[in-house]
Amino acid sequence: MLTGAGAELLDGASILLGAPVFPAAMLTLGTLMMRMRVLEAVRGVAEAAAACGVRAGETGALAAKVATARLRYEQTESVVGYGINAVRGSLLPLGVMWDLANNGGRPRTLTTEDMINQLPRFLGLPFGLLRDIEHGGVTEEPLADRLYPQLTDFLQGQNLLYLAPIEVLGEGRERFVEFDGSVESLVDLQKLAEREPPGSLLVTRFDGPHDNLYVLTIPGTQADPLEERQGGFRRIGQGPRAGMANPWDGTGIVEAMGNDSRNLIPSIEEALRESGAKDEDRVVVTGYSQGGIHAVNIVNDEHLNTMFSFPYLSTFGSPTGRTPVPKGTHALQLEDGKDMVPGTDGSPNAEERNRLTVVFDSPDGTVELGNDGFGESHKLENYESHAKELRGSGDPGVVESLGLLGNLFGRSRQGRVRTFQLGRRPRPKAKLPNKNESKREGLERIAPAH
Numbered sequence: 001m002l003t004g005a006g007a008e009l010l011d012g013a014s015i016l017l018g019a020p021v022f023p024a025a026m027l028t029l030g031t032l033m034m035r036m037r038v039l040e041a042v043r044g045v046a047e048a049a050a051a052c053g054v055r056a057g058e059t060g061a062l063a064a065k066v067a068t069a070r071l072r073y074e075q076t077e078s079v080v081g082y083g084i085n086a087v088r089g090s091l092l093p094l095g096v097m098w099d100l101a102n103n104g105g106r107p108r109t110l111t112t113e114d115m116i117n118q119l120p121r122f123l124g125l126p127f128g129l130l131r132d133i134e135h136g137g138v139t140e141e142p143l144a145d146r147l148y149p150q151l152t153d154f155l156q157g158q159n160l161l162y163l164a165p166i167e168v169l170g171e172g173r174e175r176f177v178e179f180d181g182s183v184e185s186l187v188d189l190q191k192l193a194e195r196e197p198p199g200s201l202l203v204t205r206f207d208g209p210h211d212n213l214y215v216l217t218i219p220g221t222q223a224d225p226l227e228e229r230q231g232g233f234r235r236i237g238q239g240p241r242a243g244m245a246n247p248w249d250g251t252g253i254v255e256a257m258g259n260d261s262r263n264l265i266p267s268i269e270e271a272l273r274e275s276g277a278k279d280e281d282r283v284v285v286t287g288y289s290q291g292g293i294h295a296v297n298i299v300n301d302e303h304l305n306t307m308f309s310f311p312y313l314s315t316f317g318s319p320t321g322r323t324p325v326p327k328g329t330h331a332l333q334l335e336d337g338k339d340m341v342p343g344t345d346g347s348p349n350a351e352e353r354n355r356l357t358v359v360f361d362s363p364d365g366t367v368e369l370g371n372d373g374f375g376e377s378h379k380l381e382n383y384e385s386h387a388k389e390l391r392g393s394g395d396p397g398v399v400e401s402l403g404l405l406g407n408l409f410g411r412s413r414q415g416r417v418r419t420f421q422l423g424r425r426p427r428p429k430a431k432l433p434n435k436n437e438s439k440r441e442g443l444e445r446i447a448p449a450h
Contacts, residue, residue, distance in 0.1 A: 292318020
C-alpha cells in the first residue's frame with residue numbers, strides 16, 4: 001500500500017510539473033492584480049509538485065522500513081519456531097514417558113504428532129533430512145503428507161496389501177428416528193451405525209417441501225468380519241459375496257489415509273442413489289475415527305461434488321489435518337487432547353473460515369468408559385459427552401457452527417434410516433498351472449509341432 005501511494009505521489013508531481021507556463025506577453029495584458037494572482041498560482045503548482053516529490057520519497061523510505069521489519073519478523077518467527085520444535089524433539093522421549101504414565105499408557109494428540117514428525121530424526125542421517133522445514137528438515141511438504149501415500153504404494157508394490165473396489169452388498173429394513181438438528185442427534189446416528197452389523201453405514205433421509213436432506217453416517221474401525229445377513233435384508237448387485245472383507249477394517253485405514261478413499265466413492269454414490277438422493281440434493285456427512293477420514297475424503301471428491309451438495313461435515317476423534325475442507329462445506333470437528341488418534345495425521349487441523357475444530361481437555365471423569373482399545377478418550381461415548389458440552393456455549397465459532405446445522409434441519413424432524421452393508425472384494429486367487437499342461441508345454445518346446 002505504501003509503495004502504491006508513493007507511485008501515485010510521483011505521478012501527481014509529474015502532472016503538476018507539466019502544468020502550462022503563461023508567456024510574459026500575456027501577463028502584460030492584464031491588470032497588476034491579475035498578474036499577481038497568476039504568478040501566485042504558478043508558484044503554488046510548483047510548491048505542490050515539490051511537496052509530492054518529497055512525500056513520495058518519505059513514503060518510499062517508510063515502505064522499505066515496513067518491508068525490512070516484516071522480513072525480520074518472519075526470520076525471527078522462523079528461528080523461534082525452529083528452536084521450539086528442536087526443544088520439543090529433544091524432550092519427546094520424556095514427553096512420551098510422561099504421557100504413558102499419566103494418560104492410560106497412550107500418548108496425547110500433540111505427542112503423537114511430534115512422534116510422527118520427529119521419527120526421521122531418531123533414525124539419524126540422512127533420514128533426518130526427510131522432515132519438513134518446520135521440524136528441522138529440508139522439504140516444504142509435511143512428512144505425513146508424503147509418508148502415508150508412499151507407504152501405501154510400497155505395500156501394494158510388494159504385494160503386502162490389496163486395496164480392492166468396495167461394493168454395496170445389500171440394504172436393511174427402513175426405520176424412523178427423531179432428529180432435532182443438534183450435534184447430539186448426529187452422535188445418536190453415529191452410535192446407531194456402530195451397533196449395526198459389520199461393514200454397514202447409514203443413510204438417513206429427511207423429506208422436505210422442496211428438496212430432501214440426507215445424513216451419511218460412517219462408523220469407526222471394526223475388527224469383526226462381514227456376516228451373511230438373511231431376514232429383512234435386500235441384496236443389491238450380482239457380484240460375488242464369498243471372501244469379501246469388512247471395508248472398515250485395518251485396510252480401510254490405509255484406504256482412507258493413503259488412497260483418499262477412492263475405492264469407497266462408487267459405493268457411497270450407489271448408497272445415496274438407492275436412498276433416493278437426486279442431483280444437487282444436500283448431504284450432511286459424519287464420521288467417527290476412521291469414518292471421519294472417509295467423510296472428509298467424500299466431501300472433497302470431485303465426482304461426488306458434481307452431483308450432490310455437501311453443506312456440513314462433522315467428525316469425532318478423526319485424524320483429518322492432512323485434508324482440506326471445500327469452501328462450500330462447513331466442518332465441525334471434535335477432538336480430545338488426550339486422544340492419540342487425531343494426532344496420527346502429524347498435524348493439527350487447518351484454521352479456516354469454514355472449519356471449526358473444538359479440542360477438549362480430557363474425558364469426563366464422572367463416567368467410566370474403559371481403557372481398552374485406544375483408551376477412554378477415544379470412545380464414542382466420550383465424544384457424546386463433549387457434544388453435550390457444546391450446548392449453551394458462548395464461543396462465536398461454536399454458536400455459528402451449531403446455528404448452521406440447526407438452520408439446515410429447522411425444527412425437529414423425523415428421518416428414514418437405511419442401513420447399507422458394504423464389502424471389499426477379495427484378492428484374486430493365483431491360478432496354478434495344470435501339471436499335465438506343464439509337461440505338454442515342455443515337450444512342445446523340445447519337439448515343436450510340425
